[in-house]
Amino acid sequence: MSGRGSLRTYLGTAPGVGKTYAMLSEGRRRAQAGERVMVGWLEGKDRAATREQLRDLAVVEPLEVVYRGSTFLDLDVEAVVASGAEVVLIDELAHRRPDGIRRRHEDIAEVLASGTSVITTTNVANLRSVRDYVARITGVGAVECVPDEFVRSGEVVLVDLAPDTMRRRIASGAVFSLDQVGGALADYFRVSNLEALAQLAQAWMAGREQVVGDDLLASRGLGVLAGAHLVIAGDSGSNWGEEVIRQSARLARGEDATLVVIHVNTSDGSPPPTARIEDHRRLTSELGGTYLEIDGESSAVALAGAARERGATRVVVAHHRSRLGELAHGSTSKRLRRLLPDTPVEEVRSRAAEATGG
Numbered sequence: 001m002s003g004r005g006s007l008r009t010y011l012g013t014a015p016g017v018g019k020t021y022a023m024l025s026e027g028r029r030r031a032q033a034g035e036r037v038m039v040g041w042l043e044g045k046d047r048a049a050t051r052e053q054l055r056d057l058a059v060v061e062p063l064e065v066v067y068r069g070s071t072f073l074d075l076d077v078e079a080v081v082a083s084g085a086e087v088v089l090i091d092e093l094a095h096r097r098p099d100g101i102r103r104r105h106e107d108i109a110e111v112l113a114s115g116t117s118v119i120t121t122t123n124v125a126n127l128r129s130v131r132d133y134v135a136r137i138t139g140v141g142a143v144e145c146v147p148d149e150f151v152r153s154g155e156v157v158l159v160d161l162a163p164d165t166m167r168r169r170i171a172s173g174a175v176f177s178l179d180q181v182g183g184a185l186a187d188y189f190r191v192s193n194l195e196a197l198a199q200l201a202q203a204w205m206a207g208r209e210q211v212v213g214d215d216l217l218a219s220r221g222l223g224v225l226a227g228a229h230l231v232i233a234g235d236s237g238s239n240w241g242e243e244v245i246r247q248s249a250r251l252a253r254g255e256d257a258t259l260v261v262i263h264v265n266t267s268d269g270s271p272p273p274t275a276r277i278e279d280h281r282r283l284t285s286e287l288g289g290t291y292l293e294i295d296g297e298s299s300a301v302a303l304a305g306a307a308r309e310r311g312a313t314r315v316v317v318a319h320h321r322s323r324l325g326e327l328a329h330g331s332t333s334k335r336l337r338r339l340l341p342d343t344p345v346e347e348v349r350s351r352a353a354e355a356t357g358g
Contacts, residue, residue: 003115004112004113004115005111005112005113005114005115005116005117005118006112006117006118006154006155007108007112007117007118007120007153007154007155008026008117008118008119008120008154008155008156008157009093009119009120009121009122009151009154009155009156009157010022010023010119010120010121010122010157010159011121011122011123011124011151011156011157011158011159011201011204011205012121012122012123012124012159012160013123013124013158013159013160013161013194013197013198013200013201014123014124014125014166014188014189014194014197015123015175016166016169016170016174016175016176017159017160017161017166018159018161019121019122019123019159020042020043020091020121021053022121022157022159023089023091023119023120023121024039024042024053024054024057024089025053026119027039027053027057027087027089027119028053028056028057030087031056031057035086035087036084036085036086036087037057037058037085037086037087037088037089038057038058038059038060038080038083038085038087038088038089039054039057039058039059039060039088039089040060040075040076040080040088040089040090040111040118041060041062041074041075041089041090041091041092041104042054042059042089042091043091043092057089058083058085060076060079060080060083060088061076061079062074062075062076063075063076063077063079065097065098065099067097067098067099068098070098072097072098074095074097075090075104075107077107077110077111080111080116081110081111081114081116085116086116086117087116087117087118087119088111088116088117088118088119089118089119089120090104090107090108090111090118090119090120091120091121092104092120092121092122093105093108093120093121093122093126093146093151094122094123094126094143094144094145094146095144096144103144103146105146105147105150108120109150122146122151124197124200124201124204125138125143125197126143126144126145126146127145127146127148127151127204127209128145128146128147128148128258128288128290129148129204129209129210129258129290130200130204130209130213131143131145133200133209133213133216133217134197134200136217136222137193137196137197137216137217137220137222138187138188138193138197139187139188140187140188147285147288147289147290148204148290149281149284149285149289149290149291150285152290153281153285156205158201158202158205160198160201163191163194163195164191166189166194167185167189167191167194170184170185170189171185196216199212199216200212200213200216207292208309210230210309210310210311211309211310211311214311229252229255229257229258229313229314230257230258230260230310230311230312230313230314231248231251231252231255231257231258231259231260231312231313231314231315231316232260232261232262232303232306232307232310232312232314232315232316233245233248233259233260233261233262233289233315233316233317234261234262234263234264234299234303234315234316234317234318234332235261235262235263235277235280235291236263236272236299236318237263237271237272237273237276237277237280238272238276238318239276240318240348241276241280241318242279242280242283243318243348244316244317244318244348245261245280245283245284245287245289246283246287247316247346247348248261248289248316248348249284249287249288249289251314251316251346252288252289255313255314257313257314258289258290259284259287259288259289259290260289260290260291260292260306260310260312261280261284261289261290261291261292262291262292262293262294262302262303262306263277263280263291263292263293263294264293264294264295264296264298264299264302264303265293265294265295265296266295266296266297266298266299266302267297277293292306294306298335299317299332300332300335300336300339301335301339303315303317303332303336304335304336304339304340307336307340307343308340312343313343313344314343314344314345314346315336315340315343315344315345315346316345316346316347316348317332317333317336317345317346317347317348318332318347318348318349319331319333319347319348319349333345333347
């Protein structure tokens with residue numbers, strides 16, 4: 001195979017809405033259409049509906065992982081790549097191996113790099129930008145998370161059920177064992193929680209998860225999300241964009257903040273090379289951030305709007321003009337400070353600016 005495989009994620013609003021079933025259904029349709037489809041990893045094989053969908057799909061044998069004297073089964077990446085499958089179904093994108101060293105999205109990235117396409121699943125609660133909102137709203141502690149940008153790098157299909165239908169599924173034992181049903185219905189799966197999860201999922205699909213999340217917390221009297229720090233980095237697509245992204249990631253880690261890197265497409269300038277944008281997108285994902293492209297009249301105005309809408313606690317941009325160039329044309333950082341008087345704006349000075357005394 002050549003080139004990178006395609007990624008499709010079935011995003012569930014809550015556990016049990018049917019995302020694994022949807023993944024298997026698509027796998028069966030594609031197999032019947034003549035594609036080589038295999039199951040790389042599957043949770044919940046004991047459910048009758050899941051077994052029915054799985055019945056004639058080939059399954060890759062799991063890998064045995066030994067950790068602290070115990071043996072665990074996990075996705076065998078080498079076996080998946082060697083299987084010759086065109087499409088592999090890999091459940092539970094947010095999974096992390098018991099040793100904590102390897103995360104499933106890293107395994108899937110390796111499979112995609114081999115040219116194999118992947119269909120996977122996760123819940124909105126596992127998205128890095130959303131999980132703290134879910135924890136506050138539902139009262140259930142934060143769960144394993146996946147980088148938003150990794151999910152956004154492919155197609156995303158939202159899977160949801162009406163709250164009443166979801167609660168009937170749970171009460172019937174289709175999602176949890178009967179001894180777990182009472183607590184699940186009383187806590188995480190309250191109607192108000194399910195409605196909030198659906199709103200968060202729809203907001204994430206539209207890129208407005210922080211705005212909606214803050215509104216949901218406020219409507220429930222939960223106040224501002226504690227520790228909800230957000231670093232926004234502006235990427236002009238220039239050679240020194242990598243420097244800006246790396247420094248912004250260091251700031252985000254130091255502040256326990258979410259990192260969002262934004263490239264603004266303006267109509268008054270020539271676009272940067274696509275390959276460089278893709279390099280910066282990959283770097284952002286590797287550093288645990290989200291990369292977005294937005295349109296705007298100017299970089300400063302668009303970045304300021306994004307920072308206000310998302311509640312950024314810090315904005316980072318490059319400083320790459322000489323003093324003469326800054327006097328003649330101004331700078332993005334100075335414009336941002338005027339537009340965002342209450343938000344710290346950091347500058348990453350490029351080597352070109354330093355060489356000319358900028």
